[in-house]
Amino acid sequence: MTDKLPQQDTAARDTSVPMVKAEGVHKSFGQVEVLKGIDLEVKPGEVFCLIGPSGSGKSTFLRCINHLEKINAGRLYVDGELVGYRQQGDKLYELRDREVAMKRRNIGMVFQRFNLFPHMTAVENVMEAPVQVKGMNKAEAKERAMQLLERVGLADRAGHYPSQLSGGQQQRVAIARALAMDPKLMLFDEPTSALDPELVGDVLDVMRDLAESGMTMVVVTHEMGFAREVGDSLVFMDGGVVVESGNPREVLTNPQHERTKSFLSKVL
Amino acid sequence: MTVDIDKTADPQGAPPAGPQAIKAIPVRHYGRYVSALIALAILAAILYAFSQGKINWQAVPDYFFDDRIMTGVGKTLLLTVLSMLIGIVGGIILAVMRLSKNPVTSAIAWFYIWFFRGTPVLVQLFVWFNLGLVFEYINLMPFYKDYWSNFMTPLLTALLGLGLNEAAYMAEICRAGLLSVDEGQTEAAHALGMSHGKTLRRIIIPQAMRVIVPPTGNEVINMLKTTSLVSAVQFSELFRYAQDIGQISGAPVEMYFLAAAWYLILTSVLSVGQYYIERYYARGSTRNLPPTPWQRVKGHLMSFSSRKVTA
Numbered sequence: 001m002t003d004k005l006p007q008q009d010t011a012a013r014d015t016s017v018p019m020v021k022a023e024g025v026h027k028s029f030g031q032v033e034v035l036k037g038i039d040l041e042v043k044p045g046e047v048f049c050l051i052g053p054s055g056s057g058k059s060t061f062l063r064c065i066n067h068l069e070k071i072n073a074g075r076l077y078v079d080g081e082l083v084g085y086r087q088q089g090d091k092l093y094e095l096r097d098r099e100v101a102m103k104r105r106n107i108g109m110v111f112q113r114f115n116l117f118p119h120m121t122a123v124e125n126v127m128e129a130p131v132q133v134k135g136m137n138k139a140e141a142k143e144r145a146m147q148l149l150e151r152v153g154l155a156d157r158a159g160h161y162p163s164q165l166s167g168g169q170q171q172r173v174a175i176a177r178a179l180a181m182d183p184k185l186m187l188f189d190e191p192t193s194a195l196d197p198e199l200v201g202d203v204l205d206v207m208r209d210l211a212e213s214g215m216t217m218v219v220v221t222h223e224m225g226f227a228r229e230v231g232d233s234l235v236f237m238d239g240g241v242v243v244e245s246g247n248p249r250e251v252l253t254n255p256q257h258e259r260t261k262s263f264l265s266k267v268l
Numbered sequence: 269m270t271v272d273i274d275k276t277a278d279p280q281g282a283p284p285a286g287p288q289a290i291k292a293i294p295v296r297h298y299g300r301y302v303s304a305l306i307a308l309a310i311l312a313a314i315l316y317a318f319s320q321g322k323i324n325w326q327a328v329p330d331y332f333f334d335d336r337i338m339t340g341v342g343k344t345l346l347l348t349v350l351s352m353l354i355g356i357v358g359g360i361i362l363a364v365m366r367l368s369k370n371p372v373t374s375a376i377a378w379f380y381i382w383f384f385r386g387t388p389v390l391v392q393l394f395v396w397f398n399l400g401l402v403f404e405y406i407n408l409m410p411f412y413k414d415y416w417s418n419f420m421t422p423l424l425t426a427l428l429g430l431g432l433n434e435a436a437y438m439a440e441i442c443r444a445g446l447l448s449v450d451e452g453q454t455e456a457a458h459a460l461g462m463s464h465g466k467t468l469r470r471i472i473i474p475q476a477m478r479v480i481v482p483p484t485g486n487e488v489i490n491m492l493k494t495t496s497l498v499s500a501v502q503f504s505e506l507f508r509y510a511q512d513i514g515q516i517s518g519a520p521v522e523m524y525f526l527a528a529a530w531y532l533i534l535t536s537v538l539s540v541g542q543y544y545i546e547r548y549y550a551r552g553s554t555r556n557l558p559p560t561p562w563q564r565v566k567g568h569l570m571s572f573s574s575r576k577v578t579a
Contacts, residue, residue, distance in 0.1 A: 068455055097464055105461035115456035119474045119551055129460035132470055161551070174456075181460060 017080045019044045019185055019216045020065055024074035027060055034060045036240035037074065042218055042233070044184075047211045049227040049248060050220045052237035053263060058220045059112075061237070062187050065218065066107045067100050078107065078185065105133060108178030112190040114170040116162040122149060122173045123158040126180050133181070141180075148176040152206050168199030172206055179210075186210065188219040224268055228252050236260045327522040328529070331513055340509035341530055347426055347505060348492045354431025355487070359438025366443055377439065384436035390497050393429035396420065397501040422503035430498070434491060441483045445476035477549045485542030489535045496531075506530055 020042035027035040034057045042048040050058040063069045064076060067084040076083040084100060085092045095103075116125050126145035130136040136144075149155045152172035154165075162170050171191055178186060188207065192200040204226050211217055211230050221227060227234055227248045234248035236255075244251055244260045252268070255261045331337060365377035384392070400416040407413045449472050457467040499508035507527050514523030547560065559567060 066459055068458065101458070101461045101463050104459060107459070109456075109459035111452060111456060113452055115450075115452040117453065117456070117471055117475075119549075128470065129462065132466050133461045177460070 017044075018042060018077070019046070019079055020048075020218060021077040021080075022061070022074065023076075025061065025064065025071050025076055026073035027057070027064060027069060027071050034240050035064070035071070038237075038240075038242060040235060040242060040245065042216065044216050045214050046216055046232045047230050048216075048218045049231040049234045050218065050237060051222070051224070051227060051234065051263075052243075056237040057240040058237045059189050062189050062218060062220050065185075065187055066104050066109055068109075078103070101133075105181055106184050108181060108183035108186045110171070110174050110178055110186070110188045110191045112193050114162070114167070114174045114194070116170055116174055116177070118162050121159050121161055122154060122165065125162070125173055126177045129177070130180050145176070145180060148179055149173070151179075151209075152176045153202070166199060167195045168202045171195065171203045175203075175206055175210070184216065186215055186217045188217060188221070190220050190222065192221070192223055222267065224252055224264075236263065238263070323525075324519050324522055327517065327519040328526045331517070331523065331526055332529075334513065336509045336513060337506070337526070337530070340504065340506035341534070343504065344492065344495050344506040345534070347423075347430070347495045347498065347503070348488065350427055351430035351434055351495070352488055352491055354427060355434025355438045355491070356484070358432065358435025359440075359442050362435060362439035363442035363446060366439060367446060381436045381439055384433050385440075389429060389433045389494060390500065392433055393425065393498060393501050396425045396429045397422075422498070422501055425501045426495075426498040426503045429501070430491065430494060434487065437487060438484070441480055441487070442476070445478075445480035446472060448479045449475045474549070478546075481542070481546050481549055485538070485545070488542075489538055492534055492538065493531060496527075 018041040020040075022038045022040050025035055025038040026033065036057075038057075038061055050062065052058050060069060064071050065078060065083065070084060081103070082092075083103070084095055086095055086099075087093075116122075117128065120128065123142060123145045126148055127138070127141040130141040130144065131138055146155060146158060149158050152175055154169055154172055154176070157165060157169060157173075162173070165173065175191075191207070192203050195203065200223070204223065207217070207219070207226070208230050219227075219231070231248035233245065234251050235245040236243045236251065236257075236259075238259050244255060244257045251260070252264065255264055362377045362380060365373040366381070368374055397420070400420060403416045405413060406416050406419045453471050453475065454467055457471045462470070495505055496507035498505060499511070504512075510523040510527035510530075511520070514520035517523070544560070
């Protein structure tokens with residue numbers, strides 16, 4: 001965990017195309033409208049933090065980015081490509097499951113409840129997607145998996161099943177598992193919310209290293225310290241809309257909106 | 269059942285607070301002694317009653333490994349295995365149909381389960397056996413055509429009757445298993461770019477097996493016993509052979525004992541198999557796998573020897 005991740009080749013990337021772009025994104029569950037028109041842009045290499053009270057729609061928005069939820073209106077682009085649909089002329093075609101799966105390869109996701117595969121050891125969890133999805137041979141995948149586990153400081157736990165690991169260790173394995181697919185975008189859905197306070201630090205350290213390596217990250221979090229220190233942009237959401245956005249240090253220390261002020265006064 | 273604790277004990281003699289091990293006088297459960305005595309008395313009465321019957325016990329070992337009995341055991345096992353295979357394959361197909369988003373397949377699976385679970389298996393066996401009364405021929409257009417009576421042999425009757433009935437039960441077991449896996453697992457697999465099929469095969473089914481295996485073990489044991497019903501549709505298996513021998517040798521009750529003993533042996537062997545399969549699928553769900561019976565015996569022996577060393 002102490003050694004830095006290798007620097008990614010961010011210079012070669014076209015920074016004019018936003019990694020994530022949302023235009024008027026709406027999402028309803030039945031009668032309940034959870035997202036009421038979200039507009040935002042995540043630049044490549046950026047650490048983009050989403051904060052807000054529970055029920056504000058921030059996790060739902062995150063899940064829309066890799067099409068775990070279908071949006072009802074608006075447009076959502078990842079790396080310049082429409083999420084979940086293909087546009088021909090003025091018609092939208094739904095993508096087949098296979099095509100959606102192809103696009104998800106490039107987006108890593110880390111869940112609040114880890115969602116490690118409990119019937120596989122840590123190293124098997126990390127190997128699973130490269131072997132099954134990319135068709136990498138097992139020896140190579142294992143070597144890669146061991147390197148990733150080393151990065152998150154868990155090489156000595158490779159043979160352990162998730163139930164034999166602490167929450168913080170499980171979450172670090174989950175990060176390694178997502179990194180194994182070499183994603184260009186990482187989504188974090190409240191990665192530290194289910195952890196003992198003592199274990200939060202280890203996970204945040206891994207995420208900080210990842211940010212320093214130039215990875216584009218969208219992070220839904222309640223860790224204001226992390227947002228202030230590592231974040232490049234911050235969005236405060238409430239009631240399915242973006243209330244305030246900007247540089248995290250400015251928004252967190254000098255919020256403009258009443259709603260933001262009252263939220264921050266409770267969590268800081 | 270409350271028993272007074274010993275209040276007369278000298279408070280001076282009470283162990284001082286500290287790391288000293290507690291030496292307390294255990295609570296006496298007098299009720300347990302009484303109920304154990306009653307149970308033993310009833311058991312003795314039943315054993316006595318049987319010892320008074322005119323049972324020719326010698327007939328059981330005499331015929332235990334009789335050729336006909338062995339054939340019967342073989343056929344019972346064969347029927348159990350084949351019917352369970354039909355049941356499991358059919359059950360998986362029905363479970364997937366039932367869970368599919370297609371309303372037609374889902375409704376058909378529902379109807380199948382409703383029908384086959386709602387009618388007695390003995391009635392189903394008789395229906396299969398007697399369909400020849402309403403169908404003269406079986407006609408699978410280009411492939412096969414024959415008289416129904418030639419086609420529907422006792423073995424096929426038994427297999428269809430038991431297997432199709434079992435599929436309805438297995439469908440519900442498989443469905444429960446698939447539903448028991450946390451949705452987060454599907455999401456995690458999808459987020460990694462795995463397809464629906466891969467997610468099902470690599471992630472969902474291995475975890476569902478933990479829920480599916482124990483009731484399936486029960487189903488196998490149940491099936492082994494249910495095969496005794498097929499003697500009603502002229503298929504000879506263990507029970508039928510035992511009955512036949514009983515009538516010829518003039519020891520019918522003894523032959524039923526013999527059959528019961530064989531069923532007990534077979535179900536016991538199956539339970540042991542079930543234990544090991546369950547243990548295999550418990551990987552990762554418990555921190556430490558439960559020891560196998562053999563490991564447990566070894567563990568006890570080790571603890572005895574280590575106790576000697578420390579003593």
